[in-house]
Amino acid sequence: MTIELAPLPAPVETARPRPRIFSGIQPSGAPHIGNDLGAIRNYVRLQAEYEAIYCIVDYHALTSVHDPDRLRRQTREMASALLALGLDPERCTLFVQSHRPEVTELAWLLATVTPVSWLERTPTYKEKKLNQPEDINHGLLTYPVLQAADIVIYKASLVPVGRDQAAHLELSREIVRAFNGRYGDTFPEPQAVFTEAPVVLGTDGVKKMSKSLGNAIDIFAEPEVIRKQVMSMVTDTRRILRTDPGRPEVCNVCQLHRFFGTDYEQIWEGERTARTGCVDTKRLLAERIIEHYAPARERYRELIAQPGQVDRVLAQGAERIRPIAEATMTEVREKMGLR
Numbered sequence: 001m002t003i004e005l006a007p008l009p010a011p012v013e014t015a016r017p018r019p020r021i022f023s024g025i026q027p028s029g030a031p032h033i034g035n036d037l038g039a040i041r042n043y044v045r046l047q048a049e050y051e052a053i054y055c056i057v058d059y060h061a062l063t064s065v066h067d068p069d070r071l072r073r074q075t076r077e078m079a080s081a082l083l084a085l086g087l088d089p090e091r092c093t094l095f096v097q098s099h100r101p102e103v104t105e106l107a108w109l110l111a112t113v114t115p116v117s118w119l120e121r122t123p124t125y126k127e128k129k130l131n132q133p134e135d136i137n138h139g140l141l142t143y144p145v146l147q148a149a150d151i152v153i154y155k156a157s158l159v160p161v162g163r164d165q166a167a168h169l170e171l172s173r174e175i176v177r178a179f180n181g182r183y184g185d186t187f188p189e190p191q192a193v194f195t196e197a198p199v200v201l202g203t204d205g206v207k208k209m210s211k212s213l214g215n216a217i218d219i220f221a222e223p224e225v226i227r228k229q230v231m232s233m234v235t236d237t238r239r240i241l242r243t244d245p246g247r248p249e250v251c252n253v254c255q256l257h258r259f260f261g262t263d264y265e266q267i268w269e270g271e272r273t274a275r276t277g278c279v280d281t282k283r284l285l286a287e288r289i290i291e292h293y294a295p296a297r298e299r300y301r302e303l304i305a306q307p308g309q310v311d312r313v314l315a316q317g318a319e320r321i322r323p324i325a326e327a328t329m330t331e332v333r334e335k336m337g338l339r
Ligand code: ADP
Pocket: 024, 025, 026, 027, 028, 034, 035, 036, 037, 038, 039, 040, 160, 161, 162, 163, 164, 165, 198, 199, 200, 201, 208, 209, 210
């Protein structure tokens, strides 16, 4: 399967052989197709051209996951999933956020240049407050500061993320500007790199696909589960009868066909002219998703059965980037008057 990806910004000429990129992903267990279409495809593509650092953000996850065994299990599952989907530890660095704890010190230092009002207006903070009203912890508010620290501690200039993260990345850039403005040029302003995919909607057809909202299509679930998830998708709500013409431009199932096959225009036409029904279109989508991820699903199962191997990759990753994190912290402490 081929999909067209957005052109990358031209690599900036630097003394380093390859510009550095960074991205973080939550340890939410195995990913859903929104993660893959929005971000992971770019992780895999970019590791060839850039010095790529990818992080499983377990500190971030603590803002909503409070069961230690679950956090550990899901961290390993996400690591296995990323490796199964094509991250190659020879070509990129994959590590767990808490294995390089220097980032929490940097988050504190960046917090001192970040006005509270910037954090309060973040859309995800407002959303999370609604989603977990019983647990509006301080981490939820300062999440974007830690996210900025994640990126800048490695002085990454490019950040492959889904379009849902655009506002967070803008905030990271503002934090960098605030820091550089106060203490002198220290960090590059990170720039987002998006795939062609929009924010992928969940099976409800309204909200962004997200594990916590229960509207996700899981990449590595059993085929039966994937079929069930796809068959539950909300299509064009105005199409009541099988003979009603559909509106593929608002139908989430048709939208997803763009990324799983090369004939989406025919599929759209079928729906527009009522030649095909929503159920047919969903069945086809489910089979294509299952088939597309079958080889990665196999690799995922193998990796889950070898946790020692995955743990080694993560430990080596954290060790490999230690010098970068330490050098940045020395520089930052110096500039801020801590030494
Ligand atoms: P968060 O929950 O904070 O968005 P995740 O760890 O769930 O972070 O997401 C990992 C990556 O997948 C991020 O780059 C995010 O932008 C992307 N992503 C997550 N959900 C979607 C979606 N529904 N559509 C597109 N990209 C997504």
